[in-house]
Amino acid sequence: MEARNVTDGWNWRQPDGTPAAVDRPLPAGPVPGPPAAPGGTAGSASSPWWSDALHDPWRDPNSPSAVVVQAPGGGPDSEPEPVTDPDLPRRPGLRLVFLVSLITALLAGALGASLGYFLAVGNGVAGTTTLGVGSGQPPGLAQRKPDSLAGVAERLLPSVVTVRMNSGTGVSVGSGFVASRDGYVITNQHVVEGGKGAATVTFNDGSTATGSVVGQDPESDIAVLKVSRTGVSPVEFGDSEAIAVGDPVLAFGSPLALSNTVTAGIVSALDRTIRAGEPGGQMRYYAAIQTDAAVNQGNSGGPLVDGAGRVIGVNSVIKSLAVDEQQAGNIGLAFAIPINQAKRITQDIIDTGRAxxxxxxxxxxxxxxxxxxxxxxxxxxxxxxxxxxxxxxxxxxxxxxxxxxxxxxxxxxxxxxxxxxxxxxxxxxxxxxxxxxxxxxxxxxx
Structure with a gap:
C-alpha cells in the first residue's frame, strides 16, 4: 500500500471525507477526484489529487489561497496545477506584494538618506547644496551708515568710560565720557562723592587710567576728572535747547557694572524739574531731559546722545518703585542733566576749580x-x-x-x-x- 505525507501544515482529506493523517496509507486503486470540469474526467488517474484544504476546519488560516497537489501517478516531471477556491475573494499575487514592498523600501531609503544629509549638514559635514544667494557685498560694519544706531554706537563707545571710586566703605561704579582731547572727563558728582584718592577710569578697549578729581558741584551733580592718558577721543556736544519730545536718543554707560552698554529710546519730556538728594543732605536741582531709554545704577554720568551722536545730556537719576535705593531698577523713566548746563558747569570747574x-x-x-x-x-x-x-x-x-x-x-x-x-x-x-x-x-x- 502506498503512503503519502501531508506537509507544510496542509490538511488533505481522504476520499471518504475524513481528514488525512500524516503517513496514513492511501487506499489502493483509483482515487475519486473532484467533479468533472468541462473537457475533463472526474477523478481520473491523470487528474491531480484534489484537496478540500481550503474548506477544511483544521486549515491554518494563514495558509495560501491556492494549493498544488501532485497526481498519484505523476513523476518528478509532472506539472503542478493550481487549485483555487472560488468562494474566497482574489488576493494580490506575490508579484504585486513584491512590487509594493520594493517601492516602500525605496521610499524609506530615500527618506533615510535625506534625514542623514540634513543631520550631517547640521553637524558641520560639508554638503553639495549651496543655501541662499551671496550678496556680493562686504559684511559687517562697512554696510552700516554712520547715522544709524549701530554707526552712532561705534563712534561713541571709544569716548565712554567706566568710573570706579573707592569711598572707604566700598567701590562706587558709574560712567563718564571724555570731554576734551587733553583728558577731561565728565561724570556725576554722586559717583565720586566721598571718594578717597583718585578714580580708576576704564575705556571701552579694556585699558585703564588714573583719574584725578578736578572739581565737583553737588547742586548740579556734575564732577570733572582728569585722566593721565593721551590720544583720547572726545565726544561731540549737541544743543539741549534744540531737542524736542519724540527725538530718538541713545544712553551709554555701565549699568549694573556692565560696561559698554547702549540702550535706545526717545525724549519723553523736557524741563522735568528734579529735586534729588538725601534728606538733610545736599539737594540737587535741575530741569531734566526725561527719556524712556533703559537707565540703571551704573549709568550715572554716562552720555545721552541724539540721533546724530551728539551729547545732549548726562544721565543722572532714575525713577523706581523700589524703596531701597540699592534695589532700584529701570521702569522706563530716567532723567538727564541738560548738556548746556553740564557743559557750562564743567567749563567753570576747569577754569576756576568751582562752579x-x-x-x-x-x-x-x-x-x-x-x-x-x-x-x-x-x-x-x-x-x-x-x-x-x-x-x-x-x-x-x-x-x-x-x-x-x-x-x-x-x-x-x-x-x-x-x-x-x-x-x-x-x-x-x-x-x-x-x-x-x-x-x-x-x-x-x-
Missing part, C-alpha cells in the same frame, strides 16, 4: 508758596535780578520762561538751567492782577 550758580535774587516761602497757582516769593534781595525787574515779596510767580510753576523746586531748577546773564520772561500775580517782567539772571559763586 557758578545761577540765581534770581529771591527766596521762596510764605503762605501760598508752592500752591497750584504758582510760587510765592518770601523775600527779594535788594539790588538783585528780581528786584531789578520790579518784583516784590509776596508776588506769586506763575511762569518762568513760559514754563508753569507749581512747586518751589520748580523755580530753583528752572533758574539753574540758564546761564548767568540770561534774560528770561516772568509772569506773576500781584494781588488779583497778572503782570509780566523780564529778569536778567545773575551768578553766585559758592
Amino acid at each position: 557758578r550758580r545761577t540765581v534770581i535774587g529771591a527766596q521762596v516761602g510764605g503762605p501760598g508758596s508752592g500752591s497750584a497757582a504758582g510760587v510765592r516769593l518770601g523775600t527779594v534781595d535788594a539790588g538783585g535780578p528780581a528786584a531789578g525787574a520790579g518784583l516784590k515779596a509776596g508776588d506769586v510767580i506763575l511762569k518762568l520762561g513760559g514754563h508753569p510753576l507749581e512747586e518751589p523746586s520748580d523755580l530753583i531748577a528752572l533758574v539753574r538751567k540758564y546761564a548767568p546773564g540770561s534774560v528770561v520772561a516772568v509772569e506773576y500775580r500781584r494781588g488779583n492782577a497778572k503782570q509780566t517782567a523780564s529778569v536778567t539772571l545773575a551768578a553766585d559763586v559758592k
